[in-house]
Structures are given as C-alpha cells and as structure tokens.
Amino acid sequence: MQLENRIALVTGAASGLGLATATAFAREGATVVINDLRLEAAEAAASALGEKHFAVSGDVSSEEAVKAMVETVLARFGRIDILVNNAGMPDSFTPTVDQTLSHWQRLIDVHLTGTYLVSKIVAPSMIAQRSGVILNLNSIAGLMGLPVRTAYSAAKAGIGMLTQVLGCEWGPYNVRVNAVAPGYMMTPLTEKLIAEGKIDEKRIRRRTPMGKMGTAEDIAEAMVFLASDRAKFITAITLPVDGGYCSWGRHPTPSRSTEERRDDHEP
Numbered sequence: 408m409q410l411e412n413r414i415a416l417v418t419g420a421a422s423g424l425g426l427a428t429a430t431a432f433a434r435e436g437a438t439v440v441i442n443d444l445r446l447e448a449a450e451a452a453a454s455a456l457g458e459k460h461f462a463v464s465g466d467v468s469s470e471e472a473v474k475a476m477v478e479t480v481l482a483r484f485g486r487i488d489i490l491v492n493n494a495g496m497p498d499s500f501t502p503t504v505d506q507t508l509s510h511w512q513r514l515i516d517v518h519l520t521g522t523y524l525v526s527k528i529v530a531p532s533m534i535a536q537r538s539g540v541i542l543n544l545n546s547i548a549g550l551m552g553l554p555v556r557t558a559y560s561a562a563k564a565g566i567g568m569l570t571q572v573l574g575c576e577w578g579p580y581n582v583r584v585n586a587v588a589p590g591y592m593m594t595p596l597t598e599k600l601i602a603e604g605k606i607d608e609k610r611i612r613r614r615t616p617m618g619k620m621g622t623a624e625d626i627a628e629a630m631v632f633l634a635s636d637r638a639k640f641i642t643a644i645t646l647p648v649d650g651g652y653c654s655w656g657r658h659p660t661p662s663r664s665t666e667e668r669r670d671d672h673e674p
C-alpha cells in the first residue's frame with residue numbers, strides 16, 4: 408500500500424492509461440477521483456473501483472469547468488494529494504500543410520492548456536498543505552520529431568517544459584511535478600489508430616528495442632512509483648516508458664524475430 412490515504416485526481420481516466428493508473432492507485436490504497444469528458448464512462452469506472460471512489464465530468468481545457476471540478480473534489484475530500492494530467496486526444500495524422508488552425512488549436516487546448524489549467528487550479532491547495540504530486544503525460548512525440556504529429560508533438564514538448572518549470576517553481580513547497588513519456592502503448596486510442604491504418608503495429612514492434620508495444624499497466628506502475636514516497640526527491644523530470652524507443656539510434660530497426668526477418672526476406 409504505497410498510496411494509502413491519498414486523494415488522487417486523474418483526468419481523462421474513463422479509459423486507457425488514465426483508467427489503468429486510477430486502478431493501480433486504488434490498489435495501492437488511494438481514493439481516486441475519475442475525471443472525463445464522458446461522465447457516464449467515468450462513473451462506471453469509479454464504481455468498478457469501489458464505493459469510496461468518485462467521478463467528475465469536465466473539459467480540462469475550460470477554465471470554468473476545471474474550477475468547478477476542483478471545487479467539487481475539495482468540497483468532498485478536503486484535499487488533493489496527487490493529480491495526474493492524462494486527458495488527451497490523438498492527432499489527425501494529416502500533412503501539416505493540409506491541417507486546419509482549429510484542429511491545431513484544439514490539440515494545444517486539451518493537452519497543453521489543459522495540463523497548465525488543472526495544475527494551476529489544484530496547486531494552491533497542495534502548496535498550502537506543503538505536499539503534493541503532479542504527474543503529466545508527455546509522449547515520445549514530445550521528445551523526438553514524428554512527421555505529421557504536429558500539434559500533438561508541440562503540445563507534448565510544451566508539457567515537458569511545463570513539468571520542468573512547475574517542478575522548479577513548486578519544489579520549495581514540497582510539491583513534486585514529473586512526467587512520463589509513454590512509447591506506443593496498447594489502449595483504445597492506439598487500437599483505433601491501428602484500425603484506421605494510421606500507425607502500423609508490426610513496424611512499431613520492430614522499431615522498439617524491447618520488440619513489443621507497451622501496456623497501460625506499464626505506465627500505471629511508473630505512475631505509482633513517481634506518486635509514492637519512494638520518489639520523494641525526484642522532481643521536474645520526464646521519464647520515458649517506451650521499451651527503449653527514444654534511445655534507438657542505429658539504422659534501420661532494433662529488434663527482429665527470426666519470423667520477422669523471414670517476412671522481410673532478409674538474411
């Protein structure tokens with residue numbers, strides 16, 4: 408029980424990485440508040456976790472909605488010990504010259520402004536209690552250049568710097584701010600991208616040194632560690648959880664099973 412008696416707010420937690428993180432936090436003893444745009448799905452997720460957990464709706468990119476959400480959580484539980492800024496949406500995978508400004512703006516609003524807004528509105532209570540942990544979702548797309556992932560990558564890179572700035576600013580108050588940068592993890596979001604032919608599972612596996620896609624639980628376990636007291640002197644960092652994806656530098660691909668080599672007609 409590494410998170411006993413903690414109150415954790417996880418945004419966008421009705422599915423995928425957020426849900427896995429909420430589930431792992433609950434297993435470690437935390438009371439979890441599940442935020443999502445989709446209230447019904449958030450409520451179903453909270454009740455599946457057990458009676459003490461709670462659901463709140465709210466678009467993280469709306470200042471008004473975020474204020475209402477945080478007020479609701481503080482009124483009910485009196486404190487927020489852990490915030491996970493997880494809510495997000497995928498990019499359109501359209502060439503940059505064909506993208507619309509409204510698409511760019513929505514991605515920036517949900518990922519970058521959303522992370523900024525929820526952190527800014529939750530932080531005063533953490534600063535007052537002289538403790539708190541904020542965990543952000545960066546991505547390998549925020550660490551390296553992926554063609555056509557324009558707004559998504561720019562937003563994630565911004566989240567990486569926001570993590571550093573806020574970690575430094577709030578360190579004196581014992582409020583730690585860190586990020587994880589997932590590689591390609593199998594979630595409803597990536598399953599949809601695979602089904603639409605926007606990403607190729609086989610090529611991703613071959614490009615990843617560990618030779619496979621990650622699971623939502625791989626991210627959740629990193630989140631538990633960073634949220635726990637075991638990470639009490641770690642702040643302002645981005646931790647890649649990517650099976651080595653970002654570190655691979657050699658051409659062409661790192662991992663090939665014998666079967667895949669055969670598929671490729673390579674010696």
Ligand SMILES: NC(=O)c1ccc[n+]([C@@H]2O[C@H](COP(=O)([O-])OP(=O)(O)OC[C@H]3O[C@@H](n4cnc5c(N)ncnc54)[C@H](O)[C@@H]3O)[C@@H](O)[C@H]2O)c1
Pocket residue numbers: 418419420421422423424425442443444445465466467468492493494495496517521544545546547588589590591592593594595596597
């Ligand atoms: N899955 C991956 O491989 C991967 C890789 C790198 C980063 N990430 C990041 O991890 C986070 C979660 O991704 P996922 O794969 O679990 O996606 P997902 O689509 O399964 O879950 C995202 C959730 O966020 C909610 N949401 C969307 N916009 C919202 C808003 N404005 N306000 C509140 N909730 C909102 C959705 O309803 C959904 O339930 C995202 O920030 C994503 O960019 C995912």
